[in-house]
Amino acid sequence: MRKLFRRIRYWIHNWQGDPELAEELEFHRTLREDRAMGNMTMAREDARAVWIWPWLESVWQDAAYAVRTLRRQPGFALVAVLTLAIGIGLNTSLFTVFNALAFRPWPVKDPARVVTAFSVMKQGPGGFGIAEYRYLAERAKSFSGLIAMQEWNGAKLDQGKVSGLYVSGNYFRVLGVQMERGRGFLDVEDKTESPEAVAVVSYALWKARFGEDPEIVGRRIRLDDVPVTVVGVASRDFAGTSPGRSDLWVPLSAMQILHPNDAGVRDLLTKPNYCCSSVAGRLGPEVRPEQARAELELLRGQFFAQFKIDRRGAVLLSGTQMLANPGTKRSGIIPVFLLMFAGVTLVLLLACANVGNLLLARAAARRREIAIRLSVGAGRGRVIRQLLTESLVLACLAAGAGVAIAYWLPSYVVTLAAGPVGLRLKPDGLVLAYSLALASLACLAFGLAPALHATRPDTARSLSGGDRLMLRGALLAVQVAISVVLLVTAGLMARGIQRARSQDPGFAIKDVSVISFDLPASSYNGPRKHAFFTQLAREVEGVSEARQFGFASNTPLSNRRQVTSFRKDGESASQPAMVTFLSVSSGYFNVLRIPIVVGRNFEPAGQDRKVILINETAARRYWPGESPVGKTIYLRTPSEIVGVVKDAYTSDLSQIEPLFYQPIDGAEAPEMLVREAGLSQAVAAIAKRIDSRVEVRVAPLSENLDRWLAGSRIGATLAAWLGAFALLLASIGIFGVFAYVVQQRTREIGIRMALGARPGQVIGLVVGSHSRPLGAGIALGLLGALGASRLLVRYLYGLSPLDVVSYGVVIALLALAGAAATIVPARRASRIDPATALRWD
Amino acid sequence: MGTKKTPQELLPGTLDLLILRTLTRGAAHGYGIAEHLKSVSEDVLQVGESSLYPALQRLLLNGWVVAEWGASENNRRARYYTLTAAGRKQLTAERAEFETMVAAIQKVLQTA
Numbered sequence: 001m002r003k004l005f006r007r008i009r010y011w012i013h014n015w016q017g018d019p020e021l022a023e024e025l026e027f028h029r030t031l032r033e034d035r036a037m038g039n040m041t042m043a044r045e046d047a048r049a050v051w052i053w054p055w056l057e058s059v060w061q062d063a064a065y066a067v068r069t070l071r072r073q074p075g076f077a078l079v080a081v082l083t084l085a086i087g088i089g090l091n092t093s094l095f096t097v098f099n100a101l102a103f104r105p106w107p108v109k110d111p112a113r114v115v116t117a118f119s120v121m122k123q124g125p126g127g128f129g130i131a132e133y134r135y136l137a138e139r140a141k142s143f144s145g146l147i148a149m150q151e152w153n154g155a156k157l158d159q160g161k162v163s164g165l166y167v168s169g170n171y172f173r174v175l176g177v178q179m180e181r182g183r184g185f186l187d188v189e190d191k192t193e194s195p196e197a198v199a200v201v202s203y204a205l206w207k208a209r210f211g212e213d214p215e216i217v218g219r220r221i222r223l224d225d226v227p228v229t230v231v232g233v234a235s236r237d238f239a240g241t242s243p244g245r246s247d248l249w250v251p252l253s254a255m256q257i258l259h260p261n262d263a264g265v266r267d268l269l270t271k272p273n274y275c276c277s278s279v280a281g282r283l284g285p286e287v288r289p290e291q292a293r294a295e296l297e298l299l300r301g302q303f304f305a306q307f308k309i310d311r312r313g314a315v316l317l318s319g320t321q322m323l324a325n326p327g328t329k330r331s332g333i334i335p336v337f338l339l340m341f342a343g344v345t346l347v348l349l350l351a352c353a354n355v356g357n358l359l360l361a362r363a364a365a366r367r368r369e370i371a372i373r374l375s376v377g378a379g380r381g382r383v384i385r386q387l388l389t390e391s392l393v394l395a396c397l398a399a400g401a402g403v404a405i406a407y408w409l410p411s412y413v414v415t416l417a418a419g420p421v422g423l424r425l426k427p428d429g430l431v432l433a434y435s436l437a438l439a440s441l442a443c444l445a446f447g448l449a450p451a452l453h454a455t456r457p458d459t460a461r462s463l464s465g466g467d468r469l470m471l472r473g474a475l476l477a478v479q480v481a482i483s484v485v486l487l488v489t490a491g492l493m494a495r496g497i498q499r500a501r502s503q504d505p506g507f508a509i510k511d512v513s514v515i516s517f518d519l520p521a522s523s524y525n526g527p528r529k530h531a532f533f534t535q536l537a538r539e540v541e542g543v544s545e546a547r548q549f550g551f552a553s554n555t556p557l558s559n560r561r562q563v564t565s566f567r568k569d570g571e572s573a574s575q576p577a578m579v580t581f582l583s584v585s586s587g588y589f590n591v592l593r594i595p596i597v598v599g600r601n602f603e604p605a606g607q608d609r610k611v612i613l614i615n616e617t618a619a620r621r622y623w624p625g626e627s628p629v630g631k632t633i634y635l636r637t638p639s640e641i642v643g644v645v646k647d648a649y650t651s652d653l654s655q656i657e658p659l660f661y662q663p664i665d666g667a668e669a670p671e672m673l674v675r676e677a678g679l680s681q682a683v684a685a686i687a688k689r690i691d692s693r694v695e696v697r698v699a700p701l702s703e704n705l706d707r708w709l710a711g712s713r714i715g716a717t718l719a720a721w722l723g724a725f726a727l728l729l730a731s732i733g734i735f736g737v738f739a740y741v742v743q744q745r746t747r748e749i750g751i752r753m754a755l756g757a758r759p760g761q762v763i764g765l766v767v768g769s770h771s772r773p774l775g776a777g778i779a780l781g782l783l784g785a786l787g788a789s790r791l792l793v794r795y796l797y798g799l800s801p802l803d804v805v806s807y808g809v810v811i812a813l814l815a816l817a818g819a820a821a822t823i824v825p826a827r828r829a830s831r832i833d834p835a836t837a838l839r840w841d
Numbered sequence: 842m843g844t845k846k847t848p849q850e851l852l853p854g855t856l857d858l859l860i861l862r863t864l865t866r867g868a869a870h871g872y873g874i875a876e877h878l879k880s881v882s883e884d885v886l887q888v889g890e891s892s893l894y895p896a897l898q899r900l901l902l903n904g905w906v907v908a909e910w911g912a913s914e915n916n917r918r919a920r921y922y923t924l925t926a927a928g929r930k931q932l933t934a935e936r937a938e939f940e941t942m943v944a945a946i947q948k949v950l951q952t953a
Contacts, residue, residue: 006901006904023918024870024871027870027871027917027918027919028875032872043889043891043895044894046891046894047895047897
């Protein structure tokens with residue numbers, strides 16, 4: 001250690017050579033006049049090599065030289081670093097988000113020992129019933145603790161909504177979560193027979209809603225009007241174990257207290273064949289995951305046998321990182337990230353091509369220096385190393401700036417797009433390593449070809465410039481191609497949104513409002529809800545002359561759906577088909593102007609639950625060539641089809657699937673749709689009069705459409721920005737190449753002009769000389785865009801991937817940018833004075 | 842190296858040992874060390890600067906000697922090397938090791 005210190009001190013003192021050593025040797029030489037001294041320089045080098053590994057020193061030398069060279073050309077350095085920094089910064093930012101989402105395990109103590117368990121089911125990995133969990137947790141020896149978590153839709157805390165998790169009593173203890181205040185749950189607080197209304201709140205909630213109240217422990221808060229005692233505040237580092245935000249945690253058994261009127265809760269907590277809570281556990285010391293898995297499977301088998309459940313007990317264990325979660329593969333998040341990575345990688349490539357082009361131009365200016373280096377005996381490898389070091393310095397500077405970008409961009413964009421999330425979006429070591437690797441790759445991508453080029457052994461020929469132009473042409477073609485891909489993508493997505501907004505979705509959006517009602521969960525059970533909505537409907541009928549209102553379990557494009565199994569009359573019960581269904585009142589079809597093509601609507605009053613309506617697609621799918629009206633199908637009960645409704649894009653804008661409509665009974669909390677001016681205020685007033693605790697929210701239906709399109713809009717905006725940046729870079733590239741052509745051919749142009757060529761012909765000559773790479777680039781880009789658009793079909797809402805307008809606009813835009821970038825060099829060419837040109841060079 | 846007899850190749854590490862031993866007499870500059878080695882060994886050990894100065898740098902790096910600028914006999918600036926406490930310890934250790942080694946070599950030469 002002391003040695004390293006001395007070595008560093010030596011470096012600091014002698015980093016520009018070692019005058020002391022030189023003087024010492026000189027002194028030695030004067031005293032030894034008697035004879036020749038041998039190789040003084042070698043003696044000095046050998047003596048110095050003790051201190052510094054010469055290789056390392058020469059790397060340092062190269063870097064120092066590179067920095068000096070770059071400082072002499074600040075303009076070039078700035079443009080190159082900025083270009084690369086944006087490329088690397090975008091890439092690193094995306095990786096930061098991906099890293100936060102996918103690679104990080106839960107923020108708990110010793111996360112490597114915590115595994116999540118999934119029960120293997122036909123339709124994919126799933127969870128466990130709570131009774132099943134209790135059985136397993138009691139018996140499993142290979143875990144030092146098993147925990148269960150149940151998603152919670154959230155509750156009302158004072159005036160705002162909070163979301164959280166129901167968790168088993170050992171949750172905080174098993175995960176080893178530190179407490180900022182108070183404690184985690186006790187096992188006695190999670191007994192189904194004696195539930196306790198206690199909660200642990202997150203640090204963020206404690207700060208935001210309780211002003212970091214130091215007396216929070218023991219304080220009573222009201223969740224959905226149910227008093228709950230806060231027993232602890234989780235530490236600041238604990239962001240929770242669900243992908244969303246967790247504001248607070250409540251024991252599983254307290255579900256009974258928070259939903260006093262929901263008869264299903266007790267079943268959920270105690271019935272053996274219920275589903276589905278997430279289960280995770282901390283492996284016991286020295287236990288391998290395989291052992292733990294085998295034990296769980298064995299225990300599940302016993303459990304199923306004991307309760308005579310006909311299921312197999314296969315179990316899957318995985319890490320707690322999202323990427324390790326087997327459910328992730330099905331969620332479709334990976335393809336979205338791959339698409340985005342493709343986009344930002346294209347931009348990075350483009351940036352590399354541009355900087356490569358700049359380097360080529362610079363190599364032309366430095367050919368004398370390089371020629372001298374080569375002719376005085378520097379090996380080609382050595383000169384290439386020098387040039388690559390310059391590239392590496394550029395890349396490292398850019399990586400630094402890129403990481404700085406990644407420090408603020410991800411949280412900014414994610415917050416903008418998705419609101420506050422429980423993700424830690426700051427770059428960590430992995431992100432840093434990623435950006436450095438990226439910089440090194442980029443350095444090779446933009447630096448290697450120019451360096452090889454500049455140091456070719458047949459220096460004389462390479463100086464002629466022909467090959468260099470070839471390389472520049474190729475780079476130009478790549479740039480143009482990438483710009484085309486990105487711009488076409490942006491264009492298609494923007495047109496897709498436009499189309500989605502303008503196309504007829506099959507139902508009315510304009511003038512329709514959605515009214516939702518928040519009923520206090522603590523005092524509304526099924527019958528009470530039914531009574532509320534029956535009274536509401538009756539009173540609204542009294543004030544609404546046109547009766548333009550209806551109820552629905554899900555409003556159009558709300559992104560929620562319910563699925564049920566059914567079978568046709570005469571089919572066996574063992575193979576039911578799955579179909580999406582909606583519960584609606586008869587007014588629903590009037591408000592949304594969805595016509596009934598065959599049969600009749602529900603009877604407004606005196607509904608029996610035995611009738612359903614289906615949409616045209618369902619009719620075509622399940623009763624091809626015959627009329628479904630009058631047929632009976634079996635849902636939970638046999639139901640008669642009384643009518644067929646026209647197809648509408650209510651559940652998905654890009655496709656229509658079979659849909660069944662059931663009459664609504666009001667036992668769920670439905671939303672109301674109205675299309676009468678002033679009616680929504682009247683409805684709100686009526687609801688408040690019936691029960692003043694009811695919260696009413698009114699929003700236009702178009703909000704649903706906007707929310708539905710938000711993803712595409714973000715995608716289109718992203719692609720547009722990337723495309724604009726790509727276009728700018730490509731324009732700079734085009735400009736550079738043509739300016740270079742003019743400079744190279746000044747003499748030739750001069751002669752041509754002296755011989756009578758008109759300016760127009762000269763411009764044609766210059767532009768014509770490089771239209772080939774431009775054309776090739778556009779062709780290549782169009783091919784790439786065709787490929788890319790296939791991946792985007794989901795976001796195009798029926799727009800053809802070959803949309804002429806998008807392609808046309810992009811080509812026009814590119815032509816315009818190309819013209820703008822060529823015009824200056826071309827005009828310069830046409831103004832060349834023959835007399836000057838002939839004296840050129 | 843001309844017509845002169847080539848100086849004896851030293852065993853690796855021996856030069857460091859010899860320098861340390863020389864410095865027990867007091868501070869000396871590089872040339873002084875070389876001269877001392879030459880005269881004591883009756884011209885057998887002629888240490889060239891291309892091995893002397895790297896060796897001195899090595900000793901500096903290890904902290905066994907320290908260097909200081911001072912005036913030489915002919916009133917020029919010269920760099921004087923002084924043994925440190927760590928250097929003395931190192932000398933003792935290396936010397937013992939060296940003597941074991943020489944004895945071993947001797948034994949081999951006599952018996953073989």
